[in-house]
Amino acid sequence: MTRILVTGADGFIGSHLVEHLVRQGHEVRAFVYYNSFNSWGWLDASPEDIRKDLDVFAGDIRDPHGIRAAMRDCDAVLHLAALIAIPYSYHSPDTYVDTNIKGTLNVLQAARDLGLSKVVHTSTSEVYGTAQFVPITEEHPLHGQSPYSATKIGADQLALSFHLSFDTPVAILRPFNTYGPRQSARAVIPTIISQIASGARRIQLGALHPTRDFSFVTDTARAFEAVLLSDAAVGQVLNAGSGFEVSIGDTAQMIASVMDASVEIGHDSQRLRPAKSEVERLLADNTRLRAVTGWAPAYGGLDGFRRGLVETVDWFSAPENLGRYKAQAYNI
Secondary structure, eight states: OOOEEEETTTSHHHHHHHHHHHHTTOOEEEEEEOOTTOOOGGGGGSOHHHHTTOEEEEEOTTOHHHHHHHHTTOSEEEEOOOOOOHHHHHHOHHHHIIIIIIHHHHHHHHHHHHTOSEEEEEOOGGGGOSOSSSSBOTTSOOOOOSHHHHHHHHHHHHHHHHHHHHOOOEEEEEEOSEEOTTOOTTSHHHHHHHHHHTTOSEEEESOSSOEEOOEEHHHHHHHHHHHHTOGGGTTOEEEEOOSOOEEHHHHHHHHHHHTTOOOEEEEOGGGSOOGGGOOOBOOBOOHHHHHHHOOOOSSOHHHHHHHHHHHHHHHHHSHHHHTTSOTTSOOO
């Protein structure tokens, strides 16, 4: 690949992906969200040897002209830019349609017109809704249980339609519950860690019984590169998950154990999803991704999950990192 455009490069997964690609010798153009502070998001925290090799383009995924300009001279695009906070989608769904659906259309149109050799579109395990069977294969029915997941279903279908209609070389990667350093406190693992690290011994959470398939962020970054480099991935939807299932309650207890803390878990009603919107169970079948690309999770199973939690706790516990978070506030 001559140059790879990464949209959403300033975000949690995007910044880790950019760092991974640069370290693997790829030439990367990082598409970050324009702001008056000239902030590159989490890329500002990247090592200097990474930042000096980056070609940073500030823009807005909702603007078709900007994304087209960013994509010129690129051979492939890894499209991660999206609004992802599920609670925020309940009261501001219009912004999710503009960003997740129209933004994806802008990427697809530009890639088609400019003749890019690969488009890797980012999906989410939330498109499956509560598991109707486990492990969840790519043939599992799609069930939009939140405005967020509905817009991601729409974006996925747009991406597939461009492959079927115009032969655009699209592949869809569907990560399950990625976690790790830099993740937003909207997510449950940073919520637990930041509260304990700030001294709380009664932590506030929502529902404890749902299960998730947590994937460490470096495994997700490696999955993106694997799909990027696989010709056989074109036209495919591919689950990226660890294949390990754990409840939110057990996750909280495991984090407390890693942090050597005795905690009591309290329930905060504002952290609960509407009853019919809660995704009760997620567990990935990653067989297809393994077969098509040779990828395998390095942090799979209970042992891998604990190793990933240790690395995540170490990062969040550093004062300079913990200070970025409002640990006692509910982050919508």
